[in-house]
Amino acid sequence: xxxxxxxxxxxxxxxxxxxxxxxxxxxxxxxxxxxxxxxxxxxxxxxxxxxxxxxxxxxxxxxxxxxxxxxxxxxxxxxxxxxxxxxxxxxxxxxxxxxxxxxxxxxxxxxxxxxxxxxxxxxxxxxxxxxxxxxxxxxxxxxxxxxxxxxxxxxxxxxxxxxxxxxxxxxxxxxxxxxxxxxxxxxxxxxxxxxxxxxxxxxxxxxxxxxxxxxxxxxxxxxxxxxxxxxxxxxxxxxxxxxxxxxxxxxxxxxxxxxxxxxxxxxxxxxxxxxxxxxxxxxxxxxxxxxxxxxxxxxxxxxxxxxxxxxxxxxxxxxxxxxxxxxxxxxxxxxxxxxxxxxxxxxxxxxxxxxxxxxxxxxxxxxxxxxxxxxxxxxxxxxxxxxxxxxxxxxxxxxxxxxxxxxxxxxxxxxxxxxxxxxxxxxxxxxxxxxxxxxxxxxxxxxxxxxxxxxxxxxxxxxxxxxxxxxxxxxxxxxxxxxxxxxxxxxxxxxxxxxxxxxxxxxxxxxxxxxxxxx
Amino acid sequence: xxxxxxxxxxxxxxxxxxxxxxxxxxxxxxxxxxxxxxxxxxxxxxxxxxxxxxxxxxxxxxxxxxxxxxxxxxxxxxxxxxxxxxxxxxxxxxxxxxxxxxxxxxxxxxxxxxxxxxxxxxxxxxxxxxxxxxxxxxxxxxxxxxxxxxxxxxxxx
Numbered sequence: 001x002x003x004x005x006x007x008x009x010x011x012x013x014x015x016x017x018x019x020x021x022x023x024x025x026x027x028x029x030x031x032x033x034x035x036x037x038x039x040x041x042x043x044x045x046x047x048x049x050x051x052x053x054x055x056x057x058x059x060x061x062x063x064x065x066x067x068x069x070x071x072x073x074x075x076x077x078x079x080x081x082x083x084x085x086x087x088x089x090x091x092x093x094x095x096x097x098x099x100x101x102x103x104x105x106x107x108x109x110x111x112x113x114x115x116x117x118x119x120x121x122x123x124x125x126x127x128x129x130x131x132x133x134x135x136x137x138x139x140x141x142x143x144x145x146x147x148x149x150x151x152x153x154x155x156x157x158x159x160x161x162x163x164x165x166x167x168x169x170x171x172x173x174x175x176x177x178x179x180x181x182x183x184x185x186x187x188x189x190x191x192x193x194x195x196x197x198x199x200x201x202x203x204x205x206x207x208x209x210x211x212x213x214x215x216x217x218x219x220x221x222x223x224x225x226x227x228x229x230x231x232x233x234x235x236x237x238x239x240x241x242x243x244x245x246x247x248x249x250x251x252x253x254x255x256x257x258x259x260x261x262x263x264x265x266x267x268x269x270x271x272x273x274x275x276x277x278x279x280x281x282x283x284x285x286x287x288x289x290x291x292x293x294x295x296x297x298x299x300x301x302x303x304x305x306x307x308x309x310x311x312x313x314x315x316x317x318x319x320x321x322x323x324x325x326x327x328x329x330x331x332x333x334x335x336x337x338x339x340x341x342x343x344x345x346x347x348x349x350x351x352x353x354x355x356x357x358x359x360x361x362x363x364x365x366x367x368x369x370x371x372x373x374x375x376x377x378x379x380x381x382x383x384x385x386x387x388x389x390x391x392x393x394x395x396x397x398x399x400x401x402x403x404x405x406x407x408x409x410x411x412x413x414x415x416x417x418x419x420x421x422x423x424x425x426x427x428x429x430x431x432x433x434x435x436x437x438x439x440x441x442x443x444x445x446x447x448x449x450x451x452x453x454x455x456x457x458x459x460x461x462x463x464x465x466x467x468x469x470x471x472x473x474x475x476x477x478x479x480x481x482x483x484x485x486x487x488x489x490x491x492x493x494x495x496x497x498x499x500x501x502x503x504x505x506x507x508x509x510x511x512x513x514x515x516x517x518x519x
Numbered sequence: 520x521x522x523x524x525x526x527x528x529x530x531x532x533x534x535x536x537x538x539x540x541x542x543x544x545x546x547x548x549x550x551x552x553x554x555x556x557x558x559x560x561x562x563x564x565x566x567x568x569x570x571x572x573x574x575x576x577x578x579x580x581x582x583x584x585x586x587x588x589x590x591x592x593x594x595x596x597x598x599x600x601x602x603x604x605x606x607x608x609x610x611x612x613x614x615x616x617x618x619x620x621x622x623x624x625x626x627x628x629x630x631x632x633x634x635x636x637x638x639x640x641x642x643x644x645x646x647x648x649x650x651x652x653x654x655x656x657x658x659x660x661x662x663x664x665x666x667x668x669x670x671x672x673x674x675x676x
Binding site: 192343 | 543547550571603642648653
């Protein structure tokens with residue numbers, strides 16, 4: 001009997017040797033005349049175990065990991081085709097505490113199905129959301145999204161239903177759905193994982209958005225650094241089209257919707273929605289002043305929904321199971337689940353989808369297992385290069401948009417980067433300013449000039465020159481950038497800088513907690 | 520190793536024409552030009568300006584705005600080291616220094632023999648298995664000094 005073996009095709013697994021492992025398995029099976037079928041799935045998100053190979057046995061799927069090509073002979077000898085014992089045997093993946101503790105809605109299928117298979121997607125509940133959406137019609141779709149309480153998962157947390165309603169009400173001969181998949185924040189990879197592991201979910205989400213607002217064309221704008229995600233998305237779009245789920249009269253309905261993938265060119269600022277739209281139009285990725293909102297005048301000046309990958313991939317579930325079901329998860333005004341990404345210097349890094357409300361400490365220490373280096377945790381940067389450094393004494397902070405904002409921090413795209421005690425946060429503050437100066441689109445002065453002055457100030461502070469005075473100027477400069485910048489790049493760069501300074505003044509050569517006392 | 524074609528105006532026209540039917544075709548055109556010739560030559564600017572009915576300055580502005588577009592051809596191999604926060608937290612600084620030392624050039628430069636261009640990259644999205652790198656199209660995670668040395672040897676071959 002042919003044994004089915006899953007070897008992930010997720011970029012993270014490939015970077016850890018999954019392609020070589022798949023080849024070794026094919027070769028070993030051939031040599032032993034064991035018939036095997038290798039399926040290249042997405043990742044389950046237990047990234048420290050990648051490449052995680054799963055074998056389908058009578059008792060279900062049994063996982064082994066992290067497998068290197070050199071381990072394959074030994075695995076065959078140990079009888080892994082039957083799910084037998086081996087040092088790398090993990091057991092049933094769904095019973096692993098890391099997965100068992102999660103609430104997976106968006107990532108429910110990721111790592112389980114073959115991402116290129118339309119049948120597999122259907123068999124695991126795919127397109128149930130679109131079917132219901134087509135039956136409901138535009139107004140009720142938006143009502144359902146409103147009930148779910150879904151807020152933009154890209155970072156700003158703006159209610160998705162309001163955005164959709166604005167576009168639905170706007171007049172235009174053409175309307176667009178643009179998916180912001182320009183996931184440039186360090187420590188984030190959820191967009192990449194879902195595009196590689198369950199691309200049909202994004203297609204379904206964008207199609208539902210199209211039906212809801214009357215848009216017929218969608219663009220996924222993603223990064224040149226994500227070639228594997230681009231291949232997976234393009235393949236899935238082709239398959240969806242062949243199955244009548246994209247193009248004219250989708251699924252036999254009166255609605256038409258088609259989409260394509262566009263690749264950025266290494267500009268971080270294009271993750272800002274208006275810069276992204278300009279880039280899609282073939283211009284420099286400069287930020288537009290708002291108003292007009294993209295909902296009124298977006299891509300090519302037409303009404304445009306621009307949503308993050310994680311917002312759009314939440315939509316199929318909201319439609320399939322109802323907005324109320326989704327809203328049952330979460331806390332306060334943060335409803336539903338958030339795919340959180342645990343990364344950096346961490347023992348068990350990966351994708352952890354859970355309801356809002358979990359604390360940062362649980363994520364870093366219990367789930368992430370602390371640092372990979374074994375040294376004590378110093379801080380975690382949450383929300384990418386524009387997110388604050390949260391010190392360990394604030395690890396009781398719950399994952400909630402408002403709770404983070406109250407501590408001058410942000411959830412952003414849900415990425416957590418863990419730093420151990422050897423990290424120098426003055427250096428990280430300098431990096432934040434330098435990154436902003438390199439990536440600034442140049443349109444507004446506080447960001448363009450401010451970040452350059454910020455780097456110079458940080459250089460003087462690190463060199464020990466007139467530290468007190470320079471820190472005062474730095475704080476003042478940060479205030480100007482925060483209040484005077486056109487977009488989040490210049491406006492949020494002060495978050496990592498000031499949080500590092502406020503919590504770890506000793507790294508800046510200032511007396512401990514001098515600034516907190518002064519405030 | 521990537522193979523690039525020598526510049527030819529005729530070939531360039533054929534490459535960009537493939538994208539003429541798209542909405543907002545400039546970015547896909549520039550990517551295709553770079554994929555064909557290994558960089559974006561100056562000669563393409565007036566051609567694109569005419570084709571898209573925009574000024575040369577506008578095309579030049581786009582070409583120079585994005586980090587990906589090269590004005591000069593790169594070395595035979597391109598080694599990109601992720602220098603974003605997650606990789607820094609996991610020891611990326613030391614690896615970058617090691618690479619600069621081994622190759623005898625700084626990040627953003629090409630070795631004197633033209634074999635290797637080494638560049639920083641800001642996030643490959645492999646942040647849970649940091650530090651990471653990319654050699655030509657191949658991505659590598661859990662980078663150690665030993666693995667980096669192997670990549671450098673491969674790049675220098």
